[in-house]
Amino acid sequence: MATDPSKRPGPEQVAIFLMSVGEGAAADVLKHMGPKEVQKIGTAMASLERVSRTDIDYVLKRFSETAMEHTSLGIGAEDYVRSVLNSALGEDKASGLIDRILLGRNSKGLEALKWLDPRAIAEMIRHEHPQIVAIVLSHLDADQAAETLSYLPDRMQSDIVLRIATLDGVQPAALHELDEILERQLSGKNTAKSSMVGGVKTAADILNFMDASQSTNVMSGVTQVDEDLGERIQELMFVFESLVDVDDRGIQTLLREISTDSLVLALKGADDALKDKIFKNMSKRAAEMLREDLEAKGPVRLSDVEGAQKEILAVARRLSESGDIVLGGAGGEQMV
Template structure:
């Protein structure tokens, strides 16, 4: 492929005060509502299941959107669009080589599979559109190794919800199998995809198989309910101390956000609702609270401090739930290259 000269990326579009505190998902929801039912439906067709779910929930929860906010979102969208290029590159080889050169072979493998494998897989891909309970019922009687492969293909938050539907013994077994996965033969993955596709009717075409591993297992564990996560980790440590320690080293919990740089924290805060942040900070270390306050405007920080002092007692499960929701946002931003996460951590309070 001949070299292409591409202009340097345009500077980020500045945000107006009217939308500075509105998260990215909420802005998308406002934009879709402003476009109208028909045009919004056409845009939703091009989104993945998780994106549709997030935007749909945001649309359903929108209240008291002002005219200024609506107009500001539209202006920001148009301004952002004007900075984008119309260049399109569709070659699988080009995508594979570009990502490998940029990220290195090890890191690029999973990203490539999510793009190319996910695009061509039909049976497995359809699971992403199903609710966790239905997926659990579909695979409940399968061998734990099959369950591990299926959960490795799903997004971590969806996989965690599916795993929660199983009995305690099965959860531990499956997590250990996910952590021990070191690639899957394409023929085996294609066979699994075809079996699932027959249940949905249709055909399949799977190309690659780099799923599972300690990182995948740790991401799923991170998103389990706090009590369930602790129990699973306890059982894994009893069964295999080395594996348990490796999982702990790869887990990223709320207080690890203190290792994110200031720009990353600011990016994250733009995506998080103030009520969600208020609840999550109830269980945070003082150092992380200070870092959050430092990366807000002086007025916003003072208001948040006052709200924290005046807030009524909250259930630990609710606090942990808000923390894990914010971690999901952080991982999404990290996957998109907008922030950098780092470090392992301890379990939740």
């Protein structure tokens, strides 16, 4: 069971923050601490296990709120938080997170959506302008956005994904329009900066959580409108076949987390390269038994195969978020 981030002891929260900002920034912070504090935080760092994206988001959000309460006189709180987190995380990594934190301070409507059933969200936004739908989905977690998108009319789906992929900022006027949809009050100062939402990676993440047939149809529609954009989205999508690019240790870790029944069903729709990758990372006896199970398995429905593959991909993403494996391929980060 996942640990509630707010229940973690203070030293663990500090350890998560420092491990998130990189070695250089962490070292600079530790220089200003006493021996006992450094010992406590160092011990917490060494004992941290299964740190989730939720843990990191919580700690960074708490830091931003604390920083805004103690901002030096004469410095705008928002600019201060942006400056500090950009310096700590780098502009590319920090931009989306910073805007989510700053926008989230007063965006009760968007936060409330995350507690709703995807079908209810779809009903709420299906008659809105596609650009507004794209902004709403960009603020949801990828799996919730994918399910919400699946409940929207087929004719809308490709257009919405296209808009998500090309979003690069939301002006205050657009946030006011979103405010009307959600019937909640959002921050919309005239001096507010654009909030970074959407983008090609967001579109790819959403499509990864959709059923294969739906994802294929949406991508076909996107590619017809903009072939180059379609290729860029495809490059960032991590599909079941992409597991062939995960390193051997990662495959072994993944195999320990999934059932044999799910694996057999998923591999019924896999190519030989991926099957060989799986066999290679099992004991000789286990590989032989898996081959026998595959041969003995009769015809199965495509929807069942896709369901098993989706289940395994969900485990792979969870392991990736906790740092236990690295998802390789076009969408993965290079290791140096």
